[in-house]
Amino acid sequence: MNIDIGNALLDDATPGLRTDRLETLDEQVADAHERIADGRARDEFGYAALNLPETTDPDGIREACGDFEDSEAVLTVGIGGSALGAATITEAIGDGTAHYVLDNVDPAQTESVLAALDFTETAVHVVSRSGTTAETLSNFLLVREAMADDGVDWTERTIVTTGDSGPLRSLAETHNLPVLEVPAGVPGRFSALSTVGLVPAVITGCDIEALLAGGKSGAESLSPSLFDCPAYAYGAVAYALDQQGAGANVMMPYAEGLEAFAEWFAQLWAESLGKAGMGQTPVRALGATDQHSQLQLYRAGPRDKMVTLLRPARREPLTIPETDIEALEYLGGTDLGEVLDAEFEATEASLAEAGCPNVRIEFDRLDAHSLGRLLYDMEAACILAGELYGVDTFTQPAVEWGKRAARGLLGAKETEEAQAVTNKRTRRIE
Amino acid sequence: MNIDIGNALLDDATPGLRTDRLETLDEQVADAHERIADGRARDEFGYAALNLPETTDPDGIREACGDFEDSEAVLTVGIGGSALGAATITEAIGDGTAHYVLDNVDPAQTESVLAALDFTETAVHVVSRSGTTAETLSNFLLVREAMADDGVDWTERTIVTTGDSGPLRSLAETHNLPVLEVPAGVPGRFSALSTVGLVPAVITGCDIEALLAGGKSGAESLSPSLFDCPAYAYGAVAYALDQQGAGANVMMPYAEGLEAFAEWFAQLWAESLGKAGMGQTPVRALGATDQHSQLQLYRAGPRDKMVTLLRPARREPLTIPETDIEALEYLGGTDLGEVLDAEFEATEASLAEAGCPNVRIEFDRLDAHSLGRLLYDMEAACILAGELYGVDTFTQPAVEWGKRAARGLLGAKETEEAQAVTNKRTRRIE
Structure with a gap:
């Protein structure tokens, strides 16, 4: 370059x-x-992303993908950094194996993706570090239902990438799913060259070792x-x-x-x-x-x-x-x-x-x-x-206010941010 | 709204x-x-776009689309305003009939679109007001070749939308193709509700009368x-x-x-x-x-x-x-x-x-x-x-310099802009 x-x-x-x-x-x-260089040497939060080419284990990823390598399609269920890196890689250098992405909560879109997929031939990759991301988990619950409707055992067709604890981790352990770890020191937007980006890459035939x-x-x-x-x-x-x-x-x-x-x-x-x-x-x-x-x-x-x-x-x-x-x-x-x-x-x-x-x-x-x-x-x-x-490159604090507001509106718990939403100033022109 | x-x-x-x-x-x-309002009343250049809901003839568009309404796919060959309006409509409200768009000159992309299409079931809509847009015509020449390779008579599967003269108009007349007019007073980016945007809309089952x-x-x-x-x-x-x-x-x-x-x-x-x-x-x-x-x-x-x-x-x-x-x-x-x-x-x-x-x-x-x-x-x-x-909303003069440079580089004619390209200041870091 x-x-x-x-x-x-x-x-x-x-x-x-x-x-x-x-x-x-x-x-x-x-x-x-x-x-x-100092941050990299200590593997500090964020700087660790620059060590991924060394720390990512391509063999482990290939092993987790196992039989899925021959799937006709892969579906990523994730949002933001959990989806964009993977989409970038498969679009640029994939072998043509279809890569669908559910990275929104639009009913029309989710429904059309679910209708397009043949789940007997599709690998599902669900990605959320916390295992609680509302958009991702909402879609995943719908995907499981669609698989059941198609007579497909979801535990046979799902790979999980998540943190070392949380609901997705528990689910993977309960059902003995292939599970990979989101690297701990790496924010989602820096995770393309980790498990997060490379699972769909493997399934769409990309040379992850060359990546x-x-x-x-x-x-x-x-x-x-x-x-x-x-x-x-x-x-x-x-x-x-x-x-x-x-x-x-x-x-x-x-x-x-x-x-x-x-x-x-x-x-x-x-x-x-x-x-x-x-x-x-x-x-x-x-x-x-x-x-x-x-x-x-x-x-x-x-x-x-x-x-x-x-x-x-x-x-x-x-x-x-x-x-x-x-x-x-x-x-x-x-x-x-x-x-x-x-x-x-x-x-x-x-x-x-x-x-x-x-x-x-x-x-x-x-x-x-x-x-x-x-x-x-x-x-x-x-x-x-x-x-x-001179900013803190690896955090995203300004996203949190909106997340708390959305959780409040959805009834997960009461939040003062949700209250603020209802106080909106309106000046409507029709 | x-x-x-x-x-x-x-x-x-x-x-x-x-x-x-x-x-x-x-x-x-x-x-x-x-x-x-004055511009609309006089049907002045540009302002005429706001009269399209009255001046566009949906019956004429449906007639030109004729047998193509049952096509399995439609391919738009056009760039900028000749493609974006159509893509916007079919993506938002199409019935699922595939709408492919060749709006770039990337060999990998053109090749993959041509390979994906079954031309016996595809309607091709080629759009260029002047009939000379380099990107569009390059792709169209490649599409004709691909149709011939598939044993499809391109004159049977092509609809042309163009101005009242130029190479595409002549081609359409020579081969007796269905041909529609780009409305004269309407810049491409304002043409979604005209022939330009509505042909693919008809073929993908959109209710153009409701639009x-x-x-x-x-x-x-x-x-x-x-x-x-x-x-x-x-x-x-x-x-x-x-x-x-x-x-x-x-x-x-x-x-x-x-x-x-x-x-x-x-x-x-x-x-x-x-x-x-x-x-x-x-x-x-x-x-x-x-x-x-x-x-x-x-x-x-x-x-x-x-x-x-x-x-x-x-x-x-x-x-x-x-x-x-x-x-x-x-x-x-x-x-x-x-x-x-x-x-x-x-x-x-x-x-x-x-x-x-x-x-x-x-x-x-x-x-x-x-x-x-x-x-x-x-x-x-x-x-x-x-x-x-206080700007001239309907022109795009700053695009012209680059067009002249590109034409010069491609050998269409000598231009001083092409000369300027070769004088680029370089400071390369490897």
Whole structure:
């Protein structure tokens, strides 16, 4: 993986980094790296995520998946970090085995997923660290019912990934289910390269050893200078541009297989860095599609954003047929990937020309090794940025208020937050 | 449809609208409404979009779709506004008939869509106003080839929607294809309720007459005061909050079927209003899923955003089974939709409590009439906002530079923009 920050250094970019700013930033990176290396060495909460390529046991995961490796489909029941990493991996490099995800509590969606599945051929992966996540457990109860309706013994088709105690752990032990542990020191959004992300990966035929090897190459690339470390260069540049006004960070992969990756990144960035009045707003986009949707704003709108452009250096060949339609003759015989790459470069230059800072991330090709490296490097970039902001990267305290309110509304227990909900100020226009 | 702006008026919201600001805003709305009504009366470019519920001919669309109504799948070949409206409609209210979309030039994606389709049972809808859009025509040439490989006569399975001249128009006439007209005065992002959006809608069993009737009810609701018109209230509040610092607008439907709608909205908002250094950055989110991803940032991050929360008042029932798992007993017997609604209200209150302005949009249920109304009202809101910003809502000049660069890179003709691409400043970190 490499990163090109040339278009964030433009003299006329707004915001843009001057060369002397890079030098002072590099000193901050050296300090932050020391803190990160220390956290990794002690396997501290959160920093432990950067040790996953070493600590994750692929053999144990393959063993738990056992007979499920031949399933026709896998269903992940989980939400947020319990689902996004897995979805990112299977979408990008899965072998085509269907991966369904129940990561919401929309009755129409749950019903349509349950109706689509043949449970006799489906592996169900239920993921919740606490074993009590309301959305996940609601769906899981419905899944069990649907399996019973199909005459399938749910205990035969379910893998559990959870913490070392809680209702899901007890359930797994009672029914002797294959059970894996959510690594203790790793927040959900950093768990893609653990049991959480790798179970569906195994079932959809991904090379999880190569994913972890890619992660390892990221770990080996961490160094005290941003000039030698793509991950830190990304985190530092994003942070510095934000300080100068780039409050939004558009993540725009030029590869359909990375659409879920952009979502994964959005969670990583928002939930880790959105604290104490700080944090970039991650904006998901997809090249070239969103050139016809968002580019007008990026180029001509407020100077409050940076754009991250991402692509593989190599793609599968697919030649556009020759045509006798005159206006289209120039396309005939061209590789479709060349069209996409021309759009990529045109967009990048178009942003630069307008003074909108942008960063290019490239990797060899969209395979397990590159993806493992990409996920690892973005996590390292995020942790580095968290050090520079001075926030607690690994917690998400602001989510708790809403959780208590929802639990109160659902009658789990009385909460004052639920009371606050009923005091809503209303001004309705019909 | 109704809109509740109570949580944008909070005294302690940042930014937040004071009651006296609403009054002056209402005067601006009255002027803007006059301009809009005038534009509609003259069927002026862009404003004509608000006349579509009257001017679109559903019978003509049904006739063009003819035998294709029974197809097992429909493939849209188009990009940006030529695809997003259609995808929004079929995802939200389609009958389950598969709707594939080729709206990118990623070889892996195009290949996988072509491999998945049985062309003997698929209707192909190719959409490009000019008939020369490089991405769309590249894909269409590949689709024709794949049909030939499958022994399918492409002229038997293709519907064309295009302008009144150009290569696609000629092709349709030469081969006597069913051909529909992209309405002349309507930019792509405003064309969901025209031929562009409604062909796939017909083939996937949508009630397009009810969609248009919903649009009509939106048209009838337009009035000179934001206090009487939900669409204008939304556009005016979003504009005013942006003026006070809400540079991002998070569109967060609590309905999986509206995931594509959030994308459609993002194009509408970004491409229409992103001009002259102004325009909110639309951010797509999905409730309740993204509470576990983005909410930390919205609640604790910078005060530079507003959140739009959207939901149907009624959902399909789906009861969570009773359970003897102690920690989950409170969920048993609850309707899954109640869980989602509790999350909705908890998030809304959580944002308000933290001083993050938010707006609630509600409609009866996710059906054709409500969706038509929703699409229409968002378009009217956008046009109203454009009047308040004083921008040219209906053009997208900033996209042109990149298009010329791409065409130059692909050898269609020499362009100076293509030359600029090769002068890129590079600072690569590996």
